Amino acid sequence: MALAREESSPLFAGTAAGTLRLILYLALAMVLMVLDHRNGWIWRLRYTTSVLVEPVYRLASLPANGMRALSVAFADRSRLTEQNQRLREDLLLANAKLNRMAAVAEQNQRLKELLDTQRSLELNVQLARVIDVDLGTARHRMMLNAGARDGVKAGQVVIDAHGVMGQVVEVMPRSSLVMLVTDPDHAIPVVIERTGLRTVAYGSRDGDLLSLPNISMAADVHPGDKLLTSGLGGRFPPGFPVGEIRSVEPAGSGLFLEGRARPTADLDRSEDVLLLHDLAEPVGPPELPAPAGPPGDLAPPTAPAAATSSAAPAHTTVAPPAAASAASTPVAQP
Numbered sequence: 001m002a003l004a005r006e007e008s009s010p011l012f013a014g015t016a017a018g019t020l021r022l023i024l025y026l027a028l029a030m031v032l033m034v035l036d037h038r039n040g041w042i043w044r045l046r047y048t049t050s051v052l053v054e055p056v057y058r059l060a061s062l063p064a065n066g067m068r069a070l071s072v073a074f075a076d077r078s079r080l081t082e083q084n085q086r087l088r089e090d091l092l093l094a095n096a097k098l099n100r101m102a103a104v105a106e107q108n109q110r111l112k113e114l115l116d117t118q119r120s121l122e123l124n125v126q127l128a129r130v131i132d133v134d135l136g137t138a139r140h141r142m143m144l145n146a147g148a149r150d151g152v153k154a155g156q157v158v159i160d161a162h163g164v165m166g167q168v169v170e171v172m173p174r175s176s177l178v179m180l181v182t183d184p185d186h187a188i189p190v191v192i193e194r195t196g197l198r199t200v201a202y203g204s205r206d207g208d209l210l211s212l213p214n215i216s217m218a219a220d221v222h223p224g225d226k227l228l229t230s231g232l233g234g235r236f237p238p239g240f241p242v243g244e245i246r247s248v249e250p251a252g253s254g255l256f257l258e259g260r261a262r263p264t265a266d267l268d269r270s271e272d273v274l275l276l277h278d279l280a281e282p283v284g285p286p287e288l289p290a291p292a293g294p295p296g297d298l299a300p301p302t303a304p305a306a307a308t309s310s311a312a313p314a315h316t317t318v319a320p321p322a323a324a325s326a327a328s329t330p331v332a333q334p
Contacts, residue, residue: 008314012289111272113161124149125274126136128158135268137205140183142166142267147174155235157276163241163264165273180267181242182208190242191230195220198230201242201261208252208267210243212259213251221248227261237276241265 128150132143146152148171149207156168158178166186172179179186186203190212197219204211215221225245231238243261251258 012065059179065176069154073305112229123274124277125159126277128176128273129153130271130273133268135180135208138184140166140180140203140267141169142178142180142275144168144176144178144275145174147172147176149173151277152176152301157236157240159240159274159276160265160270160272163243164236164264165265165267165270167235168275178273179212181263182267188236188242189230189232190227191238192221192245193226193228195225197221198232201227204260209246209261210261210263212245212261213256215248215259217250217255217257219257221245221257221259223247 032042062331063095080114085156116279126146128144128146130142131145134141142165144152144158152168152171154168158167164181166178166180166183168176169179180199181188181203183203184205188201189198190201191198197215199214201210201212210227223245227244229236229238229242230239241264243263245259245261247260249260250256
C-alpha cells in the first residue's frame with residue numbers, strides 16, 4: 001500500500017517530468033483548436049457525438065414528459081368538461097327564455113285580439129283570466145279570477161276573441177264559475193247565418209261538440225254553416241259566433257235532423273276572456289207601469305188612450321211556440 005501511494009503522483013507534479021507533461025498537453029490543445037478553427041473537425045465530432053447521445057437524453061426525459069402530458073391532458077379534460085357544462089346550462093337558459101318569450105308573444109296576441117273585439121263591437125266588457133278548467137265527461141266548467149268584488153254577476157256572458165264560451169253560473173267573492181257551451185246541461189239559442197233558421201244548440205257528452213237535435217227534415221242546413229247567437233231569451237246578445245256545423249244526420253227517431261257543431265271559441269286554449277256587461281234586451285214588449293190614482297179608481301172602458309195601451313200589449317205579447325220554448329230554456333237543457 002505504501003508503494004502504491006508513492007507511485008501515484010499528481011498529474012502536474014512540481015518536477016521536470018510534470019512540466020514536460022503540461023507543455024505537451026498545452027501544445028495538443030492548441031493543435032486541436034487550430035484544426036477545429038480551420039477544418040471544423042471538432043464540430044463534426046461534437047455533432048456526431050450529439051446524434052449518439054440525443055436518444056439517451058430523450059429516454060431520460062421521457063418520464064418527465066409523460067407526467068407533464070398526463071397533467072395537461074387531465075387539466076384540459078377538466079376544463080373542457082366545465083366549459084361544456086356551462087355551455088349546456090347557458091343553452092337551457094336561452095331555450096327557457098325563448099320559450100317564455102314565445103309564450104308572452106302568444107299571450108300578447110290573444111290580448112290584442114280581445115281588445116280588437118272590444119273596440120270593433122264597442123262592448124262594455126271586463127277582462128278576466130282563466131285559473132282552472134274542468135273538461136270532464138259530466139261537466140264542462142272553468143274558473144275565472146274575477147268575482148263579486150269585481151262586479152261579476154251570475155248570468156254574465158263570457159266570450160273570447162273567436163266566439164261565445166259560456167255564461168257565469170256561480171259567483172264567489174274573488175272568483176266565478178263559468179258553464180261552457182259544451183256542458184251537457186247548457187243550451188243556447190242560435191241562428192244559422194246563411195239561412196236565418198233558428199234552433200237551440202245543446203252541450204253534449206261527446207267531447208267538445210254542440211248538438212242541434214231539433215232541425216226540421218226540410219231545413220237547409222249543410223256542414224260549414226256558421227252558428228250565431230239569436231238573442232232569443234234575452235240572455236245572449238245576438239250576432240256572436242257560437243260554432244260551425246260539422247255534420248248533419250237523421251236523428252234516431254227519424255223525425256228530425258241532428259247536427260253536430262264545433263264551437264268557434266278556444267275553450268281549451270284561451271287564457272284571458274271577456275265578461276259582457278251589456279246583455280241583450282228581453283224578447284217582447286216592456287212591462288207597463290201600474291195605473292196611477294187612488295185605489296179603487298178604474299179607468300173608463302171607453303177611453304181611447306186606455307184602449308190603445310191595452311190593445312197593443314195584447315197583440316204583441318203572443319209569441320210563436322218555437323220562440324217561446326227557446327226563450328224559456330236559454331241555460332238548462334229541458
